[in-house]
Amino acid sequence: MDLLEYQAKELFRQMGIPVLPSQRIDHPSDLKGLKIPYPIVLKSQVRVGGRGKAGGVRFVENTIDAVAAAQTIFHLPIMGEYPQVLLAEAKYASQQEFYLAVVLDRTIRKPVLLGSIRGGIDAEATLEHIQQVVVDSEFSPFYARRLTVKMGLKDKLIQSVSAIIEAMFKLFSEKDLDLVEINPLGISAKGEVMALDGKVIVNDEALGRHPELAELASKMSNTLPPYMNFVQLDDGNIALACNGMGLTMATLDLVRFAQGKVANFLNLGGELCHDVTPATICERIEKGLELITRDKKVNVVLVNFLCSTISCNLAASAIEHFFKQREESLQQRQLHFVARLVGREFDLAKEHLSALRIPLFQDLEQAVNRAVELAKKA
Ligand code: GDP
Ligand code: MN
Numbered sequence: 001m002d003l004l005e006y007q008a009k010e011l012f013r014q015m016g017i018p019v020l021p022s023q024r025i026d027h028p029s030d031l032k033g034l035k036i037p038y039p040i041v042l043k044s045q046v047r048v049g050g051r052g053k054a055g056g057v058r059f060v061e062n063t064i065d066a067v068a069a070a071q072t073i074f075h076l077p078i079m080g081e082y083p084q085v086l087l088a089e090a091k092y093a094s095q096q097e098f099y100l101a102v103v104l105d106r107t108i109r110k111p112v113l114l115g116s117i118r119g120g121i122d123a124e125a126t127l128e129h130i131q132q133v134v135v136d137s138e139f140s141p142f143y144a145r146r147l148t149v150k151m152g153l154k155d156k157l158i159q160s161v162s163a164i165i166e167a168m169f170k171l172f173s174e175k176d177l178d179l180v181e182i183n184p185l186g187i188s189a190k191g192e193v194m195a196l197d198g199k200v201i202v203n204d205e206a207l208g209r210h211p212e213l214a215e216l217a218s219k220m221s222n223t224l225p226p227y228m229n230f231v232q233l234d235d236g237n238i239a240l241a242c243n244g245m246g247l248t249m250a251t252l253d254l255v256r257f258a259q260g261k262v263a264n265f266l267n268l269g270g271e272l273c274h275d276v277t278p279a280t281i282c283e284r285i286e287k288g289l290e291l292i293t294r295d296k297k298v299n300v301v302l303v304n305f306l307c308s309t310i311s312c313n314l315a316a317s318a319i320e321h322f323f324k325q326r327e328e329s330l331q332q333r334q335l336h337f338v339a340r341l342v343g344r345e346f347d348l349a350k351e352h353l354s355a356l357r358i359p360l361f362q363d364l365e366q367a368v369n370r371a372v373e374l375a376k377k378a
Contacts, residue, residue: 001202002047006087007216008198011175015167017182019195022089028070031063031088038062039091044073046081049199052121054078059091077232092194094186098151099126100165101181102172111135111172113143113165115151119184126183139173141166160193161185175213176206227269228284230291236261238375239292241285242304244270251304254364260372263298266291268305278310282318289322293335299378300336302371304364307343315341316349316360323356336374340367 003011009019021036034040044056051057056078058069066088073086099119105112113133118125131150135143144165148158168180179201186194207214229245238260242248248267255262268288285305293301307315319339323330337358341349346362353360361367 001204001207001217003200003202003216004045004047004085005043005198006045006085008180008200009087009195011171011200012167012182012195012198015171017164017167017171017195018193019198020090020092022087025070025086025088026084028067028074031066031070034063034066034088036088036090038066040066041089041091042066042069042073043087043089044076044078044083045085045087046078046083048079048081050121051078056083077234079231082232092186092196093188094184094194094196095189096187097184097196098161098187099130099181099183100161100168100185101179101183102165102168102177103179103181105134108134111139111169113147113169115147115161115165117151117153135169139169144169156191157187157193160191164193164195171200175210176203177201178203228288229267230264231266232264232295233262235297236263237297237299237378238262238371239295239298239301240265240304241268241288241292241301242266243268243306247304247306251302251364251368254368255302255372258368258372260368260375263295264292278314281310282314282321285315285318286322289319293330296333299334300338300371300375302367303337303339303341304367305339305341305343307341310343311345312341312343312349313345313352315343316352319358320352320356323358334378336371336378338367338371338374340364 006024012019023034023036025031039059039061042058042060044051055076056073058073060066060069070086074083097120099116101114103112103114113135114130116126116130118129131147133143133147141162144162145158147165148161153161164185172180177200179199181199182195184196186196202213238255240251240262242251245267248265252262252265266288268284292298303319305315339353339358339360341360342362350360359370
């Protein structure tokens with residue numbers, strides 16, 4: 001699970017990693033009560049990277065500009081994700097920007113320290129200068145120093161950057177994290193250091209041991225379980241729910257090829273995870289349908305599942321359960337469902353769904369064509 005920047009910075013603060021004074025903004029009007037002096041930077045709190053390049057990071061000098069910029073950022077999706085909150089932060093004058101990270105290398109099963117003297121938004125330059133140190137036995141400050149020397153740092157910076165890497169490592173191991181990243185670490189003209197952006201990935205298996213992280217996770221509304229991916233697109237009226245990323249992307253492709261416009265798509269996750277039972281799959285289907293139909297632009301839902309753990313009929317009954325519970329509001333909205341299922345008990349599923357007037361297909365192309373046809377009529 002990825003934390004948002006403001007949550008990562010909260011952890012940095014607790015660890016003594018220097019961060020700027022900042023304030024969470026839930027609504028543009030919150031900026032009228034801002035306690036940080038201008039100029040400030042406003043930052044979209046989405047989990048994906050590349051916010052700087054996408055226009056999700058804006059510098060402003062006064063309240064009027066800040067409110068306008070906040071309105072723009074709240075309405076700007078970044079790789080399909082809209083921010084629920086923004087972060088307002090004091091502006092920092094950096095002369096250089098470094099990249100720092102502690103990450104678990106899964107092939108060698110050891111933590112690795114990464115550092116580059118060319119941090120910031122130019123990922124190519126960062127990679128070109130990247131240095132690494134494998135932490136192959138118990139951690140000591142020596143590892144951090146070694147990374148700074150490999151990065152080519154001198155004098156005072158060796159000291160101050162090493163101290164930050166040590167604190168990052170402490171955070172990484174104490175909280176069982178998969179990644180701690182600072183990009184950029186701003187270096188001022190006087191050689192002071194400041195974490196300007198932070199990324200923390202929590203290991204989902206370790207949430208049970210860290211109730212404080214589990215609470216942070218629960219605060220993030222619209223957070224999906226890690227095996228699901230949901231992408232909201234800008235326009236369109238067809239919603240897709242599929243299982244497995246490959247199937248999801250192939251379906252998206254076919255709908256577009258048939259000249260359909262997709263409003264959003266959801267990958268419910270493959271069926272091959274260790275802890276999946278028929279009951280959890282049905283629950284996922286219902287939760288997934290709930291999520292993709294929240295968008296009022298949606299007129300047609302196309303469900304495409306390859307059923308293996310469950311039968312087609314069980315998948316159909318999950319769809320039916322969702323449908324029956326909301327029959328009235330779905331009819332008012334004129335929401336059409338189209339299903340494509342592959343697996344056991346197809347005929348039973350077909351009977352089941354035809355009672356609800358939901359067309360069921362075995363052939364994907366037929367299902368896609370029907371969905372696009374219905375969407376065009378709507
Ligand atoms: P990302 O593009 O999603 O990684 O978002 P960042 O938080 O890294 O912001 C993009 C860029 O904006 C950074 O690489 C910095 O160059 C710049 N930036 C972000 N915050 C500050 C700040 O407080 N002061 C200054 N001067 N630059 C900042
Ligand atoms: Mn960044």
